[in-house]
Amino acid sequence: MRGAGPYAGAMTPTQTSHAPAPPRPGLSAAQLAGLIACPRCDAVYRAVQPAPGERAVCMRCDAVLIAPRRRAGEQIIAVALAVVVLVVAATLAPFLAIEAGGRAHASSVLDAALAFASAGPAAILALAVAALIVFIPVLRALLVIYVLAPIVANRPPAPRAAAAFRLSEALRPWSMAEIFAIGCAVALVKIADLAQVHFGPAFWMFAALVVLVVIQDGFMCRYSVWKSLER
Amino acid sequence: MEVAGALRTAREMGLVACTRCTRVWPAGTGRCARCGQRLHSREPKALQRVWAFWAVGLMAYVPANLWPMLETRTLVSTQHSTIVGGAVELARHGNWGIALVILTASVAIPVGKFLAIASLALGVRHGSALPQARRQQLYEVVEYIGRWSMIDVFVVAILASLVQLGAVAQVSPGPASLFFALSVIFTMLSAQGFDSRLIWDAEPAPLAPPLPGGRPA
Numbered sequence: 353m354r355g356a357g358p359y360a361g362a363m364t365p366t367q368t369s370h371a372p373a374p375p376r377p378g379l380s381a382a383q384l385a386g387l388i389a390c391p392r393c394d395a396v397y398r399a400v401q402p403a404p405g406e407r408a409v410c411m412r413c414d415a416v417l418i419a420p421r422r423r424a425g426e427q428i429i430a431v432a433l434a435v436v437v438l439v440v441a442a443t444l445a446p447f448l449a450i451e452a453g454g455r456a457h458a459s460s461v462l463d464a465a466l467a468f469a470s471a472g473p474a475a476i477l478a479l480a481v482a483a484l485i486v487f488i489p490v491l492r493a494l495l496v497i498y499v500l501a502p503i504v505a506n507r508p509p510a511p512r513a514a515a516a517f518r519l520s521e522a523l524r525p526w527s528m529a530e531i532f533a534i535g536c537a538v539a540l541v542k543i544a545d546l547a548q549v550h551f552g553p554a555f556w557m558f559a560a561l562v563v564l565v566v567i568q569d570g571f572m573c574r575y576s577v578w579k580s581l582e583r
Numbered sequence: 584m585e586v587a588g589a590l591r592t593a594r595e596m597g598l599v600a601c602t603r604c605t606r607v608w609p610a611g612t613g614r615c616a617r618c619g620q621r622l623h624s625r626e627p628k629a630l631q632r633v634w635a636f637w638a639v640g641l642m643a644y645v646p647a648n649l650w651p652m653l654e655t656r657t658l659v660s661t662q663h664s665t666i667v668g669g670a671v672e673l674a675r676h677g678n679w680g681i682a683l684v685i686l687t688a689s690v691a692i693p694v695g696k697f698l699a700i701a702s703l704a705l706g707v708r709h710g711s712a713l714p715q716a717r718r719q720q721l722y723e724v725v726e727y728i729g730r731w732s733m734i735d736v737f738v739v740a741i742l743a744s745l746v747q748l749g750a751v752a753q754v755s756p757g758p759a760s761l762f763f764a765l766s767v768i769f770t771m772l773s774a775q776g777f778d779s780r781l782i783w784d785a786e787p788a789p790l791a792p793p794l795p796g797g798r799p800a
């Protein structure tokens with residue numbers, strides 16, 4: 353990993369010039385536990401915890417391997433709680449309201465998902481849309497809280513915490529609340545000249561979600577979480 | 584972090600790495616004892632899976648473009664618009680900017696994704712003119728952008744739920760929305776199935792680049 357530039361101190365390649373290559377077949381369990389492999393390119397390093405705020409980056413493919421932050425656990429739990437509250441509230445409140453020709457109509461996220469329900473074979477899309485913008489983001493946030501709360505409280509990990517965190521990680525690409533938020537803005541532009549459109553309270557909640565999701569993914573150091581689940 | 588001597592891959596060291604939690608285990612270990620992930624030094628059927636999902640995604644993308652995405656009923660007319668048709672209509676009304684955005688999001692990016700995944704998979708088999716770092720970046724862009732294509736489906740859902748103004752205007756989703764969603768989902772699965780370690784396997788891991796103050800052994 354890189355020892356120069358913004359990551360200075362994150363790694364110390366210079367100390368390794370005399371490090372003996374580990375004996376090939378017979379690495380002890382303790383030696384294995386001290387190694388880390390880049391998930392992108394398979395390069396193996398001896399893990400050295402960087403100082404909080406610094407990052408250890410793979411020398412070969414630039415993937416960020418370790419990026420610990422001070423008090424990250426508390427911050428992620430706070431953000432996850434906010435995500436749960438926002439998604440649930442935003443599901444029920446209207447996010448856009450429309451007015452044209454003397455008629456008005458407001459729409460909530462639930463309505464948006466149900467828009468497909470009457471469309472014959474596309475009805476399954478209703479379920480998929482609800483899952484992508486409501487159920488999966490909430491489930492992910494709850495899983496993260498379940499996994500991190502005992503760690504933050506210096507307690508032993510919750511039962512099946514590893515499986516919970518693995519599920520949360522697997523669901524990450526399928527959690528699309530923030531994409532829906534941008535979709536609201538696009539829809540607004542598309543019908544702006546057809547009708548008068550107003551933002552509802554849920555729109556602002558989803559806008560806040562965009563920011564929260566970015567923070568949530570930026571703060572989380574996966575390596576640190578797995579490391580603390582190991583005990 | 585430290586490199587123990589030359590930079591080597593887990594496979595070269597007789598180890599298998601967990602791509603979920605970065606732990607390493609002796610080769611042949613079936614499951615990661617830390618996180619429970621199934622371990623493969625290289626996903627054995629990775630490329631077949633990439634191509635299978637890729638083909639399904641591409642097949643879904645054809646009806647997604649041929650059939651209407653939106654059906655708009657107003658007082659005077661009923662209009663079925665396809666993705667490209669809708670953009671052309673916007674352009675004809677002078678909304679060049681929005682037309683361009685729609686064409687980029689619904690045509691250029693999906694097509695670019697199919698080409699990028701295909702070139703990554705072909706590059707593993709037959710070698711590639713692109714350097715490994717470039718291909719890795721390409722893979723990361725595809726992984727990042729892939730889910731954003733779902734925005735089109737969400738826009739259809741939003742419009743269909745919102746524009747319910749009785750006789751004045753009514754929008755309902757067309758059959759293309761289902762196929763477009765399927766295309767996005769299968770393209771995402773295809774990209775996820777790609778094992779990026781295959782990009783780097785073509786060449787042996789290089790020695791650590793020389794750094795001021797020391798030279799890795």
Ligand SMILES: [Zn+2]
Nearest residue numbers: 601604615618
């Ligand atoms: Zn693992």
